[in-house]
Amino acid sequence: MGVYWGALLWVLVLQLAWTLVGGQVRYSVPEEAKVGTVVGRLAQDLGLEAGEPEARRLRLVSQGRRASVEVSGASGALVVSSRLDREELCGKSVPCTLRLEVLVERPLRVFHVELEVTDINDNAPVFNVKEEVLNIAESSLPGSRFPLEGASDADVGTNAQLSYSLSPSEHFSLDIQKTEEEGESLFLVLRKPLDRETMPIHRLVQTATDGGRPALTGTMELVISVLDANDNAPQFNQSVYKIKVLEGSEPGTLLITLSATDLDEGISSDVMYFFSKHVTAEVREMFSIDENKGEMRLRGNLDYEEKDSYEIAIEARDKGSPPLSGHCKVVVEVLDVNDNAPEVWVTSLSVPVPEDAAVGTVVALLSVSDRDSGANGRVRCTVWPSVPFGLVSTFSGSYSLVLREALDRERVSEYEVEVRAEDGGAPPLRASRALRVPVSDVNDNAPAFSQAVYTVLVRENNAAGAELARLWARDPDEGGNGRVSYSVAESGGGSSVSGGGWRPASSYVSVDAESGRVWALQPLDYEELQVLQFEVRAVDAGEPALCGNATVQLFVLDENDNAPVLLPPAGGGPGSGAAGSAASGVDSVVAKIRAVDADSGYNAWLRYELWEPRGKGPFRVGLYSGEVSTARALEEADGPRQRLVIVVRDHGEPARSATATLSVSLVEGTEAVLAAASSGSSGAGLRPAEGGALAAASATTTNVWLVVAICVVSSLFLLALVLYGASRWSPRSAVLSCPGPTTLVCASEVGSWSYSQRQSRSLCVTDGGGKSDLMVFSPNFPPPASCPSAENGSAGKGPSLSPFASGVVSVFYSSASGNPFKTWGKKGCSPASPCDSVPACSCCSGICSTSSVP
Incomplete structure (x- = not known):
């Protein structure tokens, strides 16, 4: 319990020293921490004020694996939500780091958090078997070494550093050899010659102790049978064999042919090959060995992503009586092939996108991964079509789908975007994820008439209320932004009448607000009005409203409605x-x-x-x-x-x-x-009753008028x-x-x-x-009186x-x-x-x- 509190104190110290590296937050928590344990003040470390975590929906995004931690909505702290088992999460991998993605909305942002789960000594050393039987010939010389199977510890680091001890014995002792090539090997060493007749069976206890505090132990009983006669054991030409094989190789593939020699003669020199009895069932299912030929073949399907290497203990046993054994180790290294396509996840999608959204607006967050390693696991992402969207790498394996160009809903109202991922293998494998990005409308188009000037011919004496024309303005926006209403512009026109003065166009015509039909408010009189010019305004219902104008020239056609x-x-x-x-x-x-x-x-x-x-x-x-x-x-x-x-x-x-x-x-x-x-x-x-006295005067007057008439006609x-x-x-x-x-x-x-x-x-x-x-x-x-009359002269x-x-x-x-x-x-x-x-x-x-x- 003291160790647990010490580890917890260490975590708190680490939290005080956290740093942001490229927008990344790092925390550390010991495994098996209690549910509710505060890992770190995430909201405070991300720079959020009090109350913002809940208002901006601070949350974790999982990529398929249970994170075992969560964000407290009220305080914004990162707390343990379920049991943390480092061995279950990471196995023997060191360090054990969980990559988390944290999302904040309004505006949408993503943060990357690395959570390191530290090991505590919660696993004791374990031997594969409770009892191991060894057959040792009594003729074995002091100093003979017999390999023993060591214990395993699921912990890592110091907690997995094992030491071995043997119960007191005058004949045997333990020896541990550490080589760079073979690693750590455990041997039982014969210190004193055996006498089968004195003691045919020796029972010893082998103890494994780890380096944790407090230390944990595991034990295994050694049963040593002393054999008589055959005094030469088979010997391999090398103690460790290393082979490499590609994952996905066909079952039955020959991996290696083992060979051991025995200096004895006759039946004592005939050697048979077996898997050591300490080999796990997984190895036996994956590999097979021919007892007589020593040929080791592939039996199952190798998967690099599940396990990248195998260590197999091989025993060569002669047919002597008692039989003697020689031992070696075969290390099988599995080579990765590009057999896993990239995977693409959409962690967040903000749709629809307004058509007036600014360039650089984040539309979606994506995560990409590939289970392969090396070049086979390096993924390159692209987006198709390349416009108007693009990808921005925010972190290893994380991308943001952002707006690269301005949108126009009237041109494209919805985009089918495909995010394509390709790894670096040969040949490369690909994966894609389709996104539907609708574009929402804003009022960016004013109503437009098909022509700027409409010419309308109307006969005079038309009926009041008669339809004179029908105008239509197109607005490519949708909804209220594209709903058009019509009206006669108040200052858009009129006409002077023959009697003098000015009359507005609205006294002659009206326009139906919905249909754009132009109606006559009164009969038109050609003798009063020949041409009426006015403007019709089309206004949409957007916010703010946009409008367009068209000029109507209404010509009144004359009818024979006036008598001479x-x-x-x-x-x-x-x-x-x-x-x-x-x-x-x-x-x-x-x-x-x-x-x-x-x-x-x-x-x-x-x-x-x-x-x-x-x-x-x-x-x-x-x-x-x-x-x-x-x-x-x-x-x-x-x-x-x-x-x-x-x-x-x-x-x-x-x-x-x-x-x-x-x-x-x-x-x-x-x-x-x-x-x-x-x-x-x-x-x-x-x-006719005038006298004859006027006759002469009449003749004279007639001559005068004759001369006047001739002069006038000649002048004209x-x-x-x-x-x-x-x-x-x-x-x-x-x-x-x-x-x-x-x-x-x-x-x-x-x-x-x-x-x-x-x-x-x-x-x-x-x-x-x-x-x-x-x-x-x-x-x-x-x-007028000042002007000479047209009828005078x-x-x-x-x-x-x-x-x-x-x-x-x-x-x-x-x-x-x-x-x-x-x-x-x-x-x-x-x-x-x-x-x-x-x-x-x-x-x-x-x-x-x-x-x-x-």
């Missing part, structure tokens, strides 16, 4: 008289119908038809110009008054129309002159020629008008006029030589006076008009627009609405 609107005559509102002259000839312009259509393209291209009177009347109307002119010379039979009904239609589907009624009064003689002079203010025609013709030539040399030249909203008027090949919002007035002529189209900018609202305005009139025509608009018509404008001409005939004109950058020129 008649404009008032140039001289005033409806009901005012406008005097004109009609010659007795053909094609004299009497009046001009003015109308506009708020639609665009073909929907606003107007045509004029004379609805009443039908047949061959004295008047006709220009199909696209709206000019009312005489179809033939006026006659008395036509009557004093004519009522004309003119229908104005657009080219939409279906067509819309408006009706204008003109009342024409016919007068004679000089009343035409007076009617012409007062038509702008009086509002009534001249009566010269001006047209100058502008035409200028436009031929400079197609993009423009004459600027007063500020304010203006309307582009384009003349097509069929004589119609087109309107579009512009801020300038221009005269355009195409470059082509096939045809020339006249294009004039004119305001679509009455001009402009050629082509009607109704106009003709100096060749033989009568007076009064024109009245009976349909209501005069309300300002809406403005419009949109970039890009319609393919069917009359402006297609003049591609060089700047007006064709907008969609044109056709009407007659006022």
Whole structure:
């Protein structure tokens, strides 16, 4: 018991002197220590604070062998948990060291602990047999030596150092020989000649004492029979035979042929070979010997990992009477071959790995071992695939699987990793261990639309709640990180309306948060809004949330939802008289119908038809110009008054129309002159009851108006020629008008006029030589007082006076008009627009609405 406490005190001293060598902790504990004995303050030695061992789950990792020690969860101390038997753990190996792995989590770390189990003298020397019988011829000479089987002690070191003694005898003594080659040999030495007749049997006690404190002993009885006659024992040519054999050799393999000689003659010289009776059953199962030939053969399967050498005692016995024996020792050294593949264990695995894990993150801890020795037991480990993981050797036989490159779950969501181990044998043996490493998602991808700009075409007058488009944004993340919701960006767009001001896009459209469908909140009106541009935002549900944007350009397509609107005559509102002259000839312009259509393209291209009177009347109307002119010379039979009904239609589907009624009064003689002079203010025609005194004045006035008309027509013709030539040399030249909203008027090949919002007035002529189209900018609202009116002094305005009139025509608009018509404008001409005939004109950058020129 005192020895136990002394050993325990020695352990405590060793614990105070422990050192960390390359991250390794060393402790020592005597075998047979009581359960609960504290081996060392592991947590404190590892640098952990109080409470950390339990919080960070400090624990041992076993590799298949029961460790007999454990970590106390509360204190973090390493304590004995079960019986420690050094002989069971290590046999005769010195020192007896257990390699332990200690894991700490949060963060994950591994420590290596070496625990040395020291020996105590708990095993007494043991002889293989309780009694040994020796046959010694009485003719043996003093000094003859007879080998004895020594005892064995399971302890090591001093506790296994044996000394032998023999009970008192005058004939025999013990002799121990120690040689470097043979080791320790024990012999019984004959000191005094034997006399069989005096004492045929000698009984002695052989005692073996170990070097422990207190010392333990073992005994064996020697029974010596004194034999007579045959006085020469067989002799081997050497006392020890050493042979080497590869493990795994086939049973029946010849190992050695032993030979011993006997100087006797006859039957006394015939020698037989046997295993010594002290040979263990294990040796007898593994080897065999031919009694007559001395051939020693392999009987079982040698395994270097189980036992690397055998010492076999051989006895050569003659056939004399009594038989004499000679002895030798055969040492069989087993050579290692590479017959054990490496073994790989996964001691810890931390999965899944976040895709944003830092390079160097430890994913798994592995242990690798090989039961072979030398080069056959040296293991090299690799990982496949080589990216994005790698192996780091942390200790002999221990590896960490670490992250070498950044992960991307959207590219690879799970890795099948294989850890491959290969030893250094020839040929090498291999082993592998497969690991499944899933990658967990983080929100590192923003939603992305398939295109940056979406173009949507919508017809006006759509129903509220109608689906306009469907947008979809892809987010490769998973779960909430990839769940996308849609919305209209508050500051992402809007549109200016024709009446002025700005309206946000959210007042026109909405986006379904889940499906990305774009809905109309209200019917769209082309005349109010042509283009609506806004942004749709896609936001995922990650933390923090990521978003992507797409621009939607919504073009409103025109429908024929506006009928033509008649404009008032140039001289005033409806009901005012406008005097004109009609010659007795053909094609004299009497009046001009003015109308506009708020639609665009073909929907606003107007045509004029004379609805009443039908047949061959004295008047006709220009199909696209709206000019009312005489179809033939006026006659008395036509009557004093004519009522004309003119229908104005657009080219939409279906067509819309408006009706204008003109009342024409016919007068004679000089009343035409007076009617012409007062038509702008009086509002009534001249009566035929005037006297003859006005005849001369009428003739003079007619001549004056004739000269004025000729000058005006000539000036307009010269001006047209100058502008035409200028436009031929400079197609993009423009004459600027007063500020304010203006309307582009384009003349097509069929004589119609087109309107579009512009801020300038221009005269355009195409470059082509096939045809020339006249294009004039004119305001679509009455001009301000500071700007000269487009109707004052402009050629082509009607109704106009003709100096060749033989009568007076009064024109009245009976349909209501005069309300300002809406403005419009949109970039890009319609393919069917009359402006297609003049591609060089700047007006064709907008969609044109056709009407007659006022």
